[in-house]
Amino acid sequence: MAGQSGPTHGNLQAGGANADLVLDDGGPGERVRAPRRGRRVLGVLALVVVLLGAVVAGGFLLLSESLGNNVARVPNVFGALEENARPPAGNALTFLLVGTDTRSGEPTTGGDAPADVDPGSQRSDVVMLARVNPDGSEASVVSIPRDSWVDVPGRGMNKINAAYAFGGPSLLIRTVENLTRQRVDHFAVIDFAGFQSMVDSVGGIDVRVAGATSNAGVDFHEGLNHLDGAQALAYVRQRYDLPNGDLDRAKRQQNALRALLAKAASGGALSDPAGLYDLVDATSRTVSVDDTLSNNGLRSLAFDLRGLRPSAVTFLSAPVRGLGRQGAQSVVYLDDQRSSELWNALQSGTLASYAARYPADSLGGTPA
Template identity: 35%
Template sequence: MPERPPRRDDARPIPQQGRPDRRRPELDDEDDGVFTVDTRGRRRGSSSRAARPVRTEPSRRREPRERPERVERAGRPVPGDARDGRDPRRAAAGPRPDGRRPVPPSNDRGPRPLEDERPRRRRRWLLLVPVLLLAWVGYLVFAPLHAWGTVTRVDDAPAGDRPAETPGNTYLLVGSDSRDDLTPAERKALGTGTAEGRRTDSIMLVHVPSGGGKSVIISIPRDSYVPIPGHGSNKVNAAYSIGGPQLLVQTLEQVTGLRLDGYLEIGFGGFNDVVNSLGGVDICVPFDMDDEKAHINLKKGCQVLDGKNALGFVRARYSDPRGDIGRADRQRQFLAAIMKGAATPSTVLNPFRYWSFTHTAAGAVGVGQDTSIRDSANILLAMRGAGNDSTLSLTVPIQDTAYQTRAGISVKWDTERAKALFTMLREDQPLEAPPAGTDGKPSGG
């Protein structure tokens, strides 16, 4: 039987005779080196495929570099070498007994939980509230200051000697029936007529005491019969028609003995615009008022009046059984309603309405040359107080409402009571209740 050839995997090559075995050199039993084939000496075009073996140094296994020792700073681990791609917090956590990879602690630089964000947001809102409050207060102050620059100045300086300065402040508030600022269409819509010239529909003295106490608004009926400097005795309304604010101020200073510290005037058009800027005013109509000359037909009861009906309400005299005295009461009621509407949240918290009201009111009034914004604020605050009894609403003491004079039927004052009232104001005596005879009822005949 022929001899079985050796297996390929465990047989050693048989060298050929005459030729050295260059394919696999013999290894020394004591040498564990590694041989490689050197191909650097191969020449181009050489047909020999044999390569001279070159012995190399045995490879050495690279030891892993030691990681720097981790140090705790303020309770936080310092990140190690991140170049190996491992999370240093995982290494800090150490191996787990079950062999599973440890869960890293929460990342301080990552997003915070929702429960941590809520206190922070709450603190932000708490810091934002005072900022918004200051900004709103600033706006409430800025709007009237800006509007004050648009008011019309009126020459109200009286001629001749004036009364001495007195404690407290007394101002003159005038409602004019001038139609000069109204177009023909507006005169027809408001029912003001076409009369030319300037007259007063309302005359009021506003006294603000210096030592506390209530402010006082005193209505002066426009038909009051008084001496007018340089023009004899006549209705007080004639002083305004003859000499405007200057003569009216001079007349009232001489008849009352009070020095007037400021002047404020509003016309028909101003009444209408101011009311409409507030969206109407709440008025309690005391009785049914059907007045053709005032162009109104109002039913008794509390209701919201627009500019046209509010103007008719303060002007109506023929539908009022008390005539001019009743109209003076309604005028004070109307002024209190205006200020109440201006102070409501619907006006103050609405920046557009608040801006509209302040600028409409400023554009509708005329103020004296020496009247300051502080004087105007005193007048407005006194008007507002007329609606909550913090301001006394009075009428100059009257003796007769049908006094026959060369100027026609006039209103005659109760001289003694009127002098007593004006003396109290000159001396700045506090008033907590209306003095006798100031309710508008005639004291005789």
């Protein structure tokens, strides 16, 4: 099952191989001089950031096995899924990425969370499907609005984020697979407090804002804003006073991830072993992944992604037909026809042509 061992076609493989790599740059404070090593780390960090600082964080086990032990595993994510009801395995690697916003003062994901925390005890505020091409050179991230009105197996029509509350990762995976016809190979979840920790670990991020607004006591001015972790959290949480509410909020979340990658790449974290360790340590402590991703599997995945460039990561949103209400709930209706085009393009690795046809679905330079 791909959920247990990952696709074995092409170069990407999620489990098993022992990629015994070490960053041996002499000691903290010394800069990495080998261009090839720098590209490798950059490729891994691209997915660390793009994938909510989630699955590929373990790729930095190149630094330390103990970091891999920091990454919490969610048990039996794929065990409850019926194999004959799932989409067939492909030659790419697909991740389901979830962000939760409990507003709790204590961590709810990652190794620092209490052992009795139920990963499906709250609704998911971020749902992203990420696909990595077989050769590891390109990746795509598609946001699915959390209020999308979809069929939740065994529960009927409901918001997609309700699937996580009803049945945890397994039911959300079934729901997403039924909706997109894409097989999910791995699952990762991070809470918003973990995102805040990652932002602080790189000294803050820079984002552009289309118009002045405010949220949770934080004022955002038009143009470039420098945000620390707490301010970045207010930025990605905001939906009121934005022209398109939750739809703009989803684009802000993608924009913040893009900014985190840019800051890490330009601010020296990638070439400074100590700075790199701070970022990876923060990530590893705030992420939970499915238990099929062993430490060796994460190392192997990091090696396979050594050629990935930030510019080769495409951000898109699932197309929306309109907004409405179901009883007391505000919901999002997906555009079925264009969604079918999107999922076909994702499956075939032709998202660039899809994005050219529908530029409004792509992440622009300055979201609301």
